[in-house]
Amino acid sequence: MIRFDAVSKAYPDGTVAVDELSLTAPSGQITVLVGPSGCGKTTSLRMVNRMVEPTSGTITIDDRDVTSVSATDLRRGIGYVIQHAGLFPHRTVVDNVATVPLLTGTGRRQARRRAIELMELVGLPASFADRYPAQLSGGQQQRVGVARALAADPPVMLMDEPFSAVDPVVRDQLQQEFLRLQGELGKTILFVTHDIDEAITLGDRVAVLAVGGRLAQVAAPADLLATPADPFVAEFVGRDRGYRALGFISAEVAVATEPTVALGAPVARAHDVAVDDWVLVVDDGQLPQGWLHLRAHPDGGPGPAPGDPVTPDLLNLGGTLSALGGTLREALDAALSSPSGRGVVVDEDGRLIGSVRAGTVLEHLHAATADPSAQVRP
Amino acid sequence: MSSAAGSAPWDLFGYFADHRAEVLDLLWAHTWLSVLPVVIGLLVALPIGWLARRYRWAYPPVVSVSGLLYTIPSLALFVVMPTLLGTQILDPLNVVAALTLYTVALLVRVVADGLAAVPEDAVQAATAMGFTRLQRLRTVELPLAVPVIAAGLRVAMVANVSLVAIAATIGIPQLGQLFITGFQLSVTGPYYPPIVLGIVLSVALALLLDRSIVLGARLITPWQRVSAAR
Numbered sequence: 001m002i003r004f005d006a007v008s009k010a011y012p013d014g015t016v017a018v019d020e021l022s023l024t025a026p027s028g029q030i031t032v033l034v035g036p037s038g039c040g041k042t043t044s045l046r047m048v049n050r051m052v053e054p055t056s057g058t059i060t061i062d063d064r065d066v067t068s069v070s071a072t073d074l075r076r077g078i079g080y081v082i083q084h085a086g087l088f089p090h091r092t093v094v095d096n097v098a099t100v101p102l103l104t105g106t107g108r109r110q111a112r113r114r115a116i117e118l119m120e121l122v123g124l125p126a127s128f129a130d131r132y133p134a135q136l137s138g139g140q141q142q143r144v145g146v147a148r149a150l151a152a153d154p155p156v157m158l159m160d161e162p163f164s165a166v167d168p169v170v171r172d173q174l175q176q177e178f179l180r181l182q183g184e185l186g187k188t189i190l191f192v193t194h195d196i197d198e199a200i201t202l203g204d205r206v207a208v209l210a211v212g213g214r215l216a217q218v219a220a221p222a223d224l225l226a227t228p229a230d231p232f233v234a235e236f237v238g239r240d241r242g243y244r245a246l247g248f249i250s251a252e253v254a255v256a257t258e259p260t261v262a263l264g265a266p267v268a269r270a271h272d273v274a275v276d277d278w279v280l281v282v283d284d285g286q287l288p289q290g291w292l293h294l295r296a297h298p299d300g301g302p303g304p305a306p307g308d309p310v311t312p313d314l315l316n317l318g319g320t321l322s323a324l325g326g327t328l329r330e331a332l333d334a335a336l337s338s339p340s341g342r343g344v345v346v347d348e349d350g351r352l353i354g355s356v357r358a359g360t361v362l363e364h365l366h367a368a369t370a371d372p373s374a375q376v377r378p
Numbered sequence: 379m380s381s382a383a384g385s386a387p388w389d390l391f392g393y394f395a396d397h398r399a400e401v402l403d404l405l406w407a408h409t410w411l412s413v414l415p416v417v418i419g420l421l422v423a424l425p426i427g428w429l430a431r432r433y434r435w436a437y438p439p440v441v442s443v444s445g446l447l448y449t450i451p452s453l454a455l456f457v458v459m460p461t462l463l464g465t466q467i468l469d470p471l472n473v474v475a476a477l478t479l480y481t482v483a484l485l486v487r488v489v490a491d492g493l494a495a496v497p498e499d500a501v502q503a504a505t506a507m508g509f510t511r512l513q514r515l516r517t518v519e520l521p522l523a524v525p526v527i528a529a530g531l532r533v534a535m536v537a538n539v540s541l542v543a544i545a546a547t548i549g550i551p552q553l554g555q556l557f558i559t560g561f562q563l564s565v566t567g568p569y570y571p572p573i574v575l576g577i578v579l580s581v582a583l584a585l586l587l588d589r590s591i592v593l594g595a596r597l598i599t600p601w602q603r604v605s606a607a608r
Contacts, residue, residue, distance in 0.1 A: 049506060051502075051505060051506060071508075072508040072509070072510055073508065074508075075505070075506055075507060075508035076507065076508035077508075078506075080503070080506035080507060082499060082502060082503060082506070083499075084499050085499070085503075086497075086499035086500055086502055086503030087499075087500070087503070088500050088503070088504070088518060088522075089497065089500065089522065089601055090518075090521045090522055090599065090601045091601070099507055100507050100508065103507065103508060103509065103513070131604070132600075132601045132604045134601070134604055135604050148507075158506075
């Protein structure tokens with residue numbers, strides 16, 4: 001548990017970076033500090049490992065004042081991940097990961113063995129061990145950064161915008177893997193981001209900071225979206241919060257049967273089963289491949305000839321997939337993004353179960369919000 | 379040596395064959411007089427450069443003072459060194475001390491700039507992982523500053539090879555001696571072999587030492603050679 005007790009940081013020129021911050025980051029959970037630039041979130045983070053010394057107040061980790069040990073000993077016991085990873089360009093990946101164990105006197109052989117294990121844990125092949133950071137992509141470098149922070153198995157991790165500098169697709173992937181990893185490791189994590197979406201995706205608790213280092217609200221993500229404490233938080237959480245909040249309600253929406261044709265079947269068969277001129281195409285394993293439109297193309301070309309087989313190039317790939325038992329947000333997004341208006345629902349192996357329409361999702365939402373026992377994920 | 383005068387003004391190889399032992403001695407003296415100041419100068423410049431980087435206010439005065447040092451004519455420095463150091467006028471130490479001063483003047487700025495060029499992310503990460511200041515300097519900052527420092531060393535090395543020659547005027551033997559010999563032998567008629575030989579050997583020595591620094595730097599910075607995959 002990390003506890004801030006009336007912590008302030010003022011600079012000689014009078015700038016107040018952090019103002020009387022009192023906050024607890026519970027053990028085994030991810031606490032996210034989120035806010036616009038200049039809100040003191042990074043300063044707050046750096047006061048925990050004493051890269052910045054507070055002007056007043058105390059910070060404790062598991063009830064021990066961080067000033068009770070030397071700064072270097074304190075830091076060796078805290079994992080730290082930063083934007084752009086901050087890898088040592090002159091050291092190989094395995095040596096980067098082994099940094100802290102080597103620093104604390106672990107033998108070279110053992111440190112390297114542990115480093116290889118950690119690389120695998122964060123999804124990097126062991127063959128990357130002897131590469132230099134410049135030979136890795138941004139996402140791979142960030143994985144190395146996470147592995148390096150985990151190397152000494154610290155109970156506490158500080159993460160400063162670790163996923164901000166990678167592209168959105170990779171960021172999504174890193175976030176999901178990070179949550180999976182945290183599910184296994186249960187670290188006490190303080191995570192800084194300026195991105196409210198990331199805060200809501202990753203945080204068990206989200207602390208919103210306002211410019212000037214004022215703590216505006218601390219709450220679970222669903223509560224933050226549902227009941228912002230003040231206009232600043234409401235503004236910062238943003239316009240889509242109603243839609244985002246759907247991400248915290250699990251969907252038990254009735255799934256309708258969706259007729260399909262297999263890849264390679266004649267187009268004529270699709271005509272027999274199509275609804276509103278759209279038919280879902282699946283492969284041999286019942287994995288959805290895309291939608292086939294049987295009407296003529298809008299650009300004037302004829303529709304697919306009935307005698308031709310259904311080929312992948314005929315398919316419309318629009319439409320996200322929604323997992324059975326996923327959230328209402330996923331289900332609604334699947335329905336809204338589908339060219340046929342029918343959102344595809346799959347099981348955990350990605351096989352087709354059926355489809356839902358947006359109207360069905362909204363009816364379910366209506367029923368769920370009317371019923372106080374509605375399932376809201378914590 | 380006067381027998382050759384006038385007969386073969388361009389007979390470089392003949393001159394070398396006739397004075398082989400003497401020329402090789404001069405070459406060796408020239409080599410160590412050039413290299414030693416660079417080595418000592420680097421060792422002295424490292425802490426000063428580090429200080430100029432660590433305390434930002436120290437950077438402008440340190441750089442100005444070291445720049446001024448470089449404007450002192452080398453001959454003047456060679457001449458006053460015995461007074462400053464209490465050495466004999468013919469002691470090669472005078473040359474070493476004077477050239478060390480020049481090297482320091484050149485390298486202080488290079489070291490400070492080299493340390494400043496270390497990626498801030500890497501320095502922050504090292505601090506956050508619990509490196510002591512000295513560990514960080516030794517294992518992160520200095521290794522990453524090698525490419526910049528090596529570039530400065532090359533300049534200092536080549537400059538020294540040419541500066542050493544001037545010490546011939548105060549009687550310290552090295553390749554510069556060949557220019558004086560050539561000048562003396564040319565009084566009655568043109569006789570160039572010692573002068574040309576001196577130039578050729580100086581240039582060859584400068585190139586060799588320059589290449590050594592490039593190769594050495596390459597050996598200790600394997601990470602610089604990997605192609606970026608990003």
